Amino acid sequence: MAKGLPGNNLGVLGSTGQGLGDAFILAVEQAGYAQHLLLQEDAWRLFVSRLTTGLADFLNAHNDREIPGVNSPAFSAHLFPDIPGALGHEAVKIFRQDDLPFAVFFSLLKCLRRTVLNDPRLPAKVQPNCASFFDCLETAAAAQWLKKEASSAQHRLREAKHFILNEKRRYAAIFQRMAEPACILDQRGCLLDVNDAFADFFQVRGEMLLGRPCALVFGAEACNACLLEKNLAEFGSFANVEVDITVAGENRTVLISGASLGQVRGVPGGIVILQDITTQRRIALALRESEEQFRSLVENVPDVTWRADAEGTLAYVSPNIRRIVGYEPGELLGQSRFSRVHPEDVDELRKRYGLLFTKGKELSLRYRLRHKNGKWLWVHDRAMASGDYANGVFADITKIQKMEAELQEYRDWLEDLVDERAAEVKCINTQLLLEVAERQQAQQELERLATSLRRSNAELEQFAHVASHDMKEPLLLIVAFAERLLGKFPEKFEGKAGEYLERILKAGRQLQELVDDILQLSKVRSCDRPFEMVALDDLLREVMADFEERISQAQGNVGVGSLAAIEGDRTQFRQLFQNLIANALKYRQENLPPLVEVKGRKLPGKIYEITVQDNGIGFEEKHVERIFQPFVRLHGRHEYEGTGIGLATCEKIVARHGGKITAKSRPGEGSVFIIHLPVDQRKR
Template identity: 35%
Template sequence: MLLLPRWRLPIPLWEREAAELRLRMEATMERSLSGESPKPAVGDPAPADSGPAGGVDPSDRAVESCAGGAEAPAASHGNLFAVLADHAPVGMFLWKNGRVGYANEALSRMCRQPRDRLQGLTDLAELVSPADRPAFQQTVQAARQGPATHASCEVRLAGPGDASPVHVEIHVRRIPDAGGEVLVGTLVDVTERRQWEERLANERAILRTLVDHLPVAIYLKDTATRKTLVNPVDQRNLGVRSEAEALGRTDFEFFPREQAEAFYADDMQVLTTGVPVLNREERITRPDGTSGWLLTSKVPLRDVSGRIVGLAGIGLDITERKLADEKLRAFAAQLERSNRELQDFAYVASHDLQEPLRKIIVFSERLCERFAEGLPPEGRDYLERMRRAAQRMQTLINDLLTFSRVTTRAREFEPVDIGEVVREVVADLEARLEQTGGSIEIGDLPVIEADPLQMRQLFQNLLGNALKFRKPEEPPRVRVWAEPLHGPRPDRGPESAPEPLCRFFVRDNGIGFDEKYLDRIFNVFQRLHGRGQYEGSGIGLAIARKIVQRHGGDITARSQPGQGATFIVTLPVHQPKVHQP
């Protein structure tokens, strides 16, 4: 039989080869000492050639000496034993009449002792670590005096100094011999197996720790869908107090039948097809009556040959998420109702409220035109106040409609040249610029994805305010420019992935404001100045903020009283490809 070097064999294969060799050598020695004729097995190494002069191998003499001078047949077979023993990768010794008569080279390496020290040794326990000596002595005693002629145990061989012990599997066999007590010992080095077992045990312990402490249900099932492992979270789902209560049982013993049948169908799909079930939302009713939702995945378990031997399942409790989803759906429905009500209001405002105002304005103007001369100054003043009040109400209604339509009548995003938009707005403001002697400087402005009409509304409000809130004695000077940057979208928070953004600046030399009112200026109907000083509804900046927020950006301002103001708008360059309502 061909024996590969130990380092080229997998550990289980090596130990199997060593065990076969050990049994053959024990049988050879037993036949040798009993005087049987040699019967070498197929594949045994041939005995050393004695030569024409009939020379005898030194190993033969060692065996003969150890055996007490056996007859020629025994010596011949002893020669075979010696050749096998000296070249065997397993440790071997021969014990006769209270001492070691023979020790092979492999045993010398295992014990890390020279052979001449081992041969003649009277106390075999010296070779064994102190903690394992009782087990070794019991094994030797069982082989010497027990009803069976063979005994074995696993011990550690003590090394010199601080050397690591060698784990061995030792077999002791009693061989009948008329000349005295004979024991044959074979030792198989199982250190690597022990190391692998310890490593595997450590890995199992680590994996078990992870399984038991992860905040998800983890379980294993066999091909009959019986539980073979459950972690504490799954134990709570099953309503058991320990893993032992769940092992060997199926879902039918824990859940309502309809629910268990659904679980079983998924299990059988995995077990029969090998196709995993991934991210399946399942509603469960636990044995204690509580219910919840699990996000479940199941994958097949295969042995080394690829055969499916079970499945592994993991279930994440998503009950809170589902409840949050339900609340979100309720809020969405409520928001939809509010939007419909807002649209209804917008319809009423644009038709039913506007029509009486238009009549008030028209008739007040006709009264002024036809009867102003016949009215006293006080009457003309009343008519003018009535007309201005109606116009303010009309402006307010129009601004409210604009505010409500930022989201309800928004258009899809498309590439918009902001420079062109600003130039169009400036053209619309030309009359005011001429009237005040003002100017607007336009820097390089980019193309971004946006709603073009809302971008026009945004800059119309910002530039209009810059011209409106000017110093009486100084012509307005306004500058518009932009700077690129890379960062998280304002509407997604600071932890979101960075993306291209653009920051727009609108700076004026107007009256400015105290920054303690910064939050107030972007709210509806909030004014820092009286209506008599500056016209307007107080909704313009609220509309601007709503437009910016709809585009996923933000708006702020920097100012000091009398030092002008700079409005800063940050907008994403690109928008998600989602249809806007």
């Protein structure tokens, strides 16, 4: 029988293992492994407690079975291996799942071993058995750890093989389903695989292409242009190399892209993808030809076509200016179109030209223009505003003007002649009849000339209409064909080709938006709907419903106070609120939710005041009059979208109702738009 429990013989263990746990923690900290023990300290204390029990059982069992002559550590370990082995397995089960490195785990076991064996209170006679205990525990733990690692490695290897197999299947599916012709090449440039689109493009069965050099399929020139063999050999890549290749006797334009794939079927290889842009190139060529035809039409029109900004600075003059006025186009570009107008005519021309942009009125005016040789010519100028520019055409009417002057002189002469003959009518009746006949003949001639003149003017107006239509038609064709291309061949427009078409569509849609806004602006004054009582509260609720999604996206809020009912055009009031609220939401400050507040109150004189206040970017009040002018924008189109007509439309609506609109603002502090409208339209 044993003389007592190990707890009585091993003071470091204590009765519950608490002393051994504290000593182990101290040993771990001294060994420099405290950071690994930090998150697992409770688990290690529990394990040390169980190890204390196991070691005590192991030593008690050994003492109870002492056999003379065989009391050696090796024999003891052979006789009682189950306890340390079970503890070793348990240690692996507890600590391996926490991603503890094996080296750290084993070092912590060594710390535990040293803690026990180096304790000065440990009797010398039990040290060999304790050492055997830890030898068995460490051996079992190492074997169990390696077994788990091997099992985990085999599991990961199976998963890796499964992943590689799935990736190969996925690659094969993607490669075969690609819409673009694609092929796989080896390092010599021979075809290893082709997809169905490649075979269809070259009109050859796929198996007939395998093994053939790419120079025979694409042509040597195409391979040299993209440095195909060099890029494959150096594991490089290339993209969008435009080349012409021959397919079934037809010349095709393609973009070639490719990249190295490393080892393909045991040899270095790569993938090459073709993008057929033959149709795009033909369309681009047709567009250029159309532009050239348009330019040729403009330059060969008998009259002079011109383009100028709102200040009258010439941006374009057709070559016919040389024939009519004697100047080369380059001599006039950048100069004011008013500089060569007769002093007596220039003020009227400036006034009418300004109305092009402020009122949108068509310019049609006759005035005198100085020839390069100093002579004065009569011209008939017609123009329309388009955005910030005016486009027009003028014709030389010097001969027509001279003829009209002569006709007027003749008419005056006839009137004088009648006056002179009136006193002699009684005495020279026969002569008077002759005079009347002469006058009638002259009148007929005058009417014939007037008819001719009207016909000439009508022809000029018809020509202006046709010329305007012909100038718009190429733009309409560009937008229509661009939309058709994107709708019909979306997969073929990637990279720059898609970007260019998107920019064409964007420009065309901006022009359509501008035309719609101009039309809306022009309808304000011409509207003849009768006025009625409009409940502004109900109307504003309808407007808010229209903006519900947009306000939600901007995470904003629109507050509406109590509004009265006033007399007016309900449709135009709706447009007024839509424009002002849309403006507030559009010109909001970055990273700040938009807040809009609409209020109303009655003022003396039966005037109703409406205010629309926001927390947007604001503006300098010196621009308050400009913002209500058509086409005026305080910010560039790249910053905020729009045509610059919304506030001008608001001003026209308010003016039609006999009211006024203004604004107060500071940059960065928001804006307040103030509207004064009569309550009763019939009494204003």
